[in-house]
Amino acid sequence: VNVHEARLFEVSVTSSELRPLSFGREGLRLLDQRLLPAREEWVVCADVAAVADAIRTMLVRGAPAIGVAAAYGMALAVRRQASIDDLRRAVHAAGETLRATRPTAVNLAWATREIEATVERLIVQGLAPAEIAERTAERAVAIHEADVSACRAIGRAGADLLPGDVVRGTRALLTHCNAGALATGGYGTALGVVRAAREAGGAVRVIACETRPFLQGARLTAWELSRDGISVTLITDNMAAHLMARGEIGAVVVGADRIARNGDVANKIGTYSHALAARAHDLPFVVAAPVSTLDPSCPDGRSIPIEERDAKEVLELAGHPIAPSGVPARHPAFDVTPAALVSAIVTERGVSRPPHSTALAAILG
Amino acid sequence: VNVHEARLFEVSVTSSELRPLSFGREGLRLLDQRLLPAREEWVVCADVAAVADAIRTMLVRGAPAIGVAAAYGMALAVRRQASIDDLRRAVHAAGETLRATRPTAVNLAWATREIEATVERLIVQGLAPAEIAERTAERAVAIHEADVSACRAIGRAGADLLPGDVVRGTRALLTHCNAGALATGGYGTALGVVRAAREAGGAVRVIACETRPFLQGARLTAWELSRDGISVTLITDNMAAHLMARGEIGAVVVGADRIARNGDVANKIGTYSHALAARAHDLPFVVAAPVSTLDPSCPDGRSIPIEERDAKEVLELAGHPIAPSGVPARHPAFDVTPAALVSAIVTERGVSRPPHSTALAAILG
Numbered sequence: 125v126n127v128h129e130a131r132l133f134e135v136s137v138t139s140s141e142l143r144p145l146s147f148g149r150e151g152l153r154l155l156d157q158r159l160l161p162a163r164e165e166w167v168v169c170a171d172v173a174a175v176a177d178a179i180r181t182m183l184v185r186g187a188p189a190i191g192v193a194a195a196y197g198m199a200l201a202v203r204r205q206a207s208i209d210d211l212r213r214a215v216h217a218a219g220e221t222l223r224a225t226r227p228t229a230v231n232l233a234w235a236t237r238e239i240e241a242t243v244e245r246l247i248v249q250g251l252a253p254a255e256i257a258e259r260t261a262e263r264a265v266a267i268h269e270a271d272v273s274a275c276r277a278i279g280r281a282g283a284d285l286l287p288g289d290v291v292r293g294t295r296a297l298l299t300h301c302n303a304g305a306l307a308t309g310g311y312g313t314a315l316g317v318v319r320a321a322r323e324a325g326g327a328v329r330v331i332a333c334e335t336r337p338f339l340q341g342a343r344l345t346a347w348e349l350s351r352d353g354i355s356v357t358l359i360t361d362n363m364a365a366h367l368m369a370r371g372e373i374g375a376v377v378v379g380a381d382r383i384a385r386n387g388d389v390a391n392k393i394g395t396y397s398h399a400l401a402a403r404a405h406d407l408p409f410v411v412a413a414p415v416s417t418l419d420p421s422c423p424d425g426r427s428i429p430i431e432e433r434d435a436k437e438v439l440e441l442a443g444h445p446i447a448p449s450g451v452p453a454r455h456p457a458f459d460v461t462p463a464a465l466v467s468a469i470v471t472e473r474g475v476s477r478p479p480h481s482t483a484l485a486a487i488l489g
Numbered sequence: 490v491n492v493h494e495a496r497l498f499e500v501s502v503t504s505s506e507l508r509p510l511s512f513g514r515e516g517l518r519l520l521d522q523r524l525l526p527a528r529e530e531w532v533v534c535a536d537v538a539a540v541a542d543a544i545r546t547m548l549v550r551g552a553p554a555i556g557v558a559a560a561y562g563m564a565l566a567v568r569r570q571a572s573i574d575d576l577r578r579a580v581h582a583a584g585e586t587l588r589a590t591r592p593t594a595v596n597l598a599w600a601t602r603e604i605e606a607t608v609e610r611l612i613v614q615g616l617a618p619a620e621i622a623e624r625t626a627e628r629a630v631a632i633h634e635a636d637v638s639a640c641r642a643i644g645r646a647g648a649d650l651l652p653g654d655v656v657r658g659t660r661a662l663l664t665h666c667n668a669g670a671l672a673t674g675g676y677g678t679a680l681g682v683v684r685a686a687r688e689a690g691g692a693v694r695v696i697a698c699e700t701r702p703f704l705q706g707a708r709l710t711a712w713e714l715s716r717d718g719i720s721v722t723l724i725t726d727n728m729a730a731h732l733m734a735r736g737e738i739g740a741v742v743v744g745a746d747r748i749a750r751n752g753d754v755a756n757k758i759g760t761y762s763h764a765l766a767a768r769a770h771d772l773p774f775v776v777a778a779p780v781s782t783l784d785p786s787c788p789d790g791r792s793i794p795i796e797e798r799d800a801k802e803v804l805e806l807a808g809h810p811i812a813p814s815g816v817p818a819r820h821p822a823f824d825v826t827p828a829a830l831v832s833a834i835v836t837e838r839g840v841s842r843p844p845h846s847t848a849l850a851a852i853l854g
Contacts, residue, residue: 161813336725342812358818360701361727362759366824394727400765444807447707448526453723459731
């Protein structure tokens with residue numbers, strides 16, 4: 125590598141759009157999000173079991189990103205199958221395995237069923253196993269690209285909803301967890317709104333909630349926004365309402381893991397508190413999510429399964445115990461924000477305003 | 490030490506009432522609360538500078554406890570003074586030093602001014618410096634004992650306010666930070682309510698919020714409740730509203746650092762979020778605090794100074810960075826819960842119900 129090439133490479137890396145996953149001959153390459161911001165390490169998953177494990181252990185996380193990862197996992201499952209029967213068995217087993225990893229995000233179920241349907245169609249068309257594998261991989265890549273395009277459309281539509289003082293940067297935009305490039309195929313949903321507003325010339329400043337217990341805000345949102353030169357200030361989750369009371373926040377924008385038919389939104393634990401505080405301070409509470417996050421089979425939030433993760437993730441931090449040994453803890457990983465607290469749900473096919481049940485039905489067509 | 494004695498000692502330690510501070514010839518002994526629950530270490534402060542440092546660095550914390558510690562610090566300042574002039578200078582300098590340590594808790598100002606007035610009275614009575622020092626120490630001990638008595642009275646009055654399902658333990662009592670024995674002279678305010686309810690035969694179960702960034706809930710509340718055999722479950726601060734929505738919580742009980750004349754309550758950052766969530770779920774939000782926490786000079790919450798601590802305390806955990814280097818953070822250590830969200834303020838002189846301005850005026854008499 126000569127100096128000229130090294131410089132070119134450096135420029136292309138620093139200016140490139142961040143994507144947390146890519147697919148190639150060797151398998152699915154994933155940025156290990158558990159190690160950020162301390163280390164930027166990529167892991168290659170060569171089979172569906174490795175992808176399932178990566179989703180379960182939150183090496184990759186964020187509803188749209190795990191949907192894309194699952195699509196690639198399905199594509200890996202249909203590779204190198206000797207017969208159509210083997211291929212059909214493999215694709216269904218892979219769907220079951222992947223759907224069992226995490227219960228709340230619906231994009232995971234959506235993406236795996238989408239690939240199952242694709243494979244079934246290709247089988248009916250009489251294609252050979254190798255051809256089916258190739259076309260399935262193409263379909264997974266298309267799901268990935270569609271996710272990035274959806275994020276860009278969501279970003280533009282969401283940016284239009286931001287109050288003027290947030291666009292000018294006189295009041296901050298509050299976000300929770302990481303609904304950024306790292307949580308999607310790239311660009312992000314909530315952080316896509318921030319990026320689009322900046323691309324349109326705005327001076328949006330972000331206040332990122334650290335997001336206990338996994339610290340996705342401190343580790344991931346702070347990292348990807350800093351990387352893109354976007355102003356970000358970190359707070360603990362419990363400071364949000366105080367800063368709203370002080371007039372420092374102008375809007376709340378978050379992602380979603382599943383949205384029920386009536387507009388109830390499941391998202392990272394702590395979202396609901398921010399929605400209550402936003403309402404108390406008369407601030408817009410905006411949910412940015414692709415259509416694949418909408419679940420028409422859920423009438424309302426009560427039917428969304430909430431994942432309870434290992435209490436150890438609450439009791440320890442970076443391997444250090446933070447509580448006396450023997451004390452139990454709870455770890456619901458998501459909560460439900462009632463539709464009544466949601467000012468707008470921004471999708472790539474349009475914006476849902478209250479009453480969300482009607483607006484979402486129109487978006488779902 | 491023979492075996493019999495060792496056993497007796499063990500019994501007396503485990504069954505003894507926890508007090509985070511004691512005063513003796515060598516100075517003020519403080520339990521280092523920064524090291525709990527990993528280590529139980531006592532530190533001796535031999536002069537007022539050491540006491541001020543202990544308060545500033547949160548070796549001792551909790552509004553009533555820092556009030557008591559400051560009273561003892563004042564008592565140390567008047568020791569071994571050669572003349573009345575020296576003694577007067579020392580007591581005023583000590584008051585200034587201690588009041589400058591932390592701005593939000595009013596008990597600190599109250600206790601130091603109380604000792605200043607005591608010393609002035611003793612000087613007017615014509616006592617010698619050594620006698621004044623002795624009487625001042627007695628006054629500091631009396632402030633400590635009065636604080637413990639106040640906690641017991643608050644506990645009894647607060648226990649009477651708990652809903653039946655919380656007393657029976659079918660729904661949990663949520664608390665934030667540590668308003669326990671460790672935060673007071675002993676027994677606690679919010680946790681005094683829990684202790685009194687248990688002493689009266691109740692089966693109160695506590696859900697403790699970890700309380701970022703200092704983790705007083707995870708480290709201190711979990712520790713002192715476990716020590717007393719009281720059921721405690723840890724959650725991250727952002728899980729409280731979700732558990733309320735699921736019907737798992739029956740009441741919120743917290744302490745206070747300063748209460749304005751109209752009933753606005755300054756308490757550990759995050760308290761306000763819990764108050765908003767409690768209101769949204771129609772749950773009692775109870776503040777337990779001694780009269781020394783009431784500040785008649787503050788008309789409302791806007792006039793309560795909110796301490797902003799070092800951002801490093803948010804950016805690091807147990808010495809480990811949790812965010813990318815260079816990212817800024819905020820660290821308001823307290824927030825203000827408006828009186829309108831407070832169901833009851835329980836003091837040792839009675840319970841204030843809305844409208845709090847009238848009720849608190851009566852309590853202050």
